[in-house]
Amino acid sequence: MAEFHDSIEIAAPPEAVFEYLITNEGMTAWMGQHADLDAVPGGRFAVNIAGHPVRGTFLTVEAPNRVVVSWGFAGDEDLPAGSSRVEFRLTPIDGGTRVDLCHFDLPAPRLAGHADGWAHFLPRLAVAGAGGQAGPDHWRPLADRLA
Template structure:
């Protein structure tokens, strides 16, 4: 594995692992911090789908759950519909939820990214969305998702 094409992020969330797990797997809770529509089948081989990510119509993340350990760990394939560089199933997102300091340490690793540009874009996206997750899972309102606007030059 080319370590230069791996995105790693950690964030501490002021909520228990069960709450954070729900915000990563329950479609209604996912919508509080990412996307306009979500569908999940939370079991190995089940669907992971989030539409209109970043407020961009047609930007759809799709994958399949590979590992589900309730309240502790998720792993799912990941990619973008209509994106030849990073199509559905081309990447792997692994998320560990660690009970720490009265809350949850979220440790995320995204592998399988094809090049430095995709890696940089995903690193920026994960920083944005893990920040939104941190707010939502702790009971706050992350506000309107302006990620697409931040990409405009």
């Protein structure tokens, strides 16, 4: 299994950024076209991204510093719903928040595609989390673009 790590800085306090990880409106401001979230441990994590149904559960919700969700795709044999884990750590810094993202338990062949996705979505979180408009999202998965 593979892991992906990245971090961004957002010009907003952790309390503001946290809302973009736990609410339907917050999530779709930067990632996905539809979200159905129940941000409690064991609660539903469902986000549709470019026609791909990401499904899992909230594993940890520690306001305003940490969110961990299980992650996978409904109907996918290689990365089924809930089979990997995404952790967001929010740390206050001068001028805002540092967000450290770790995506664990990825099948090695899926690492490049997820790295590509997070490279697209994390800057959108930085914009939305700071109160800006990330704009319409026309991202498509790397595998779709290479086909």
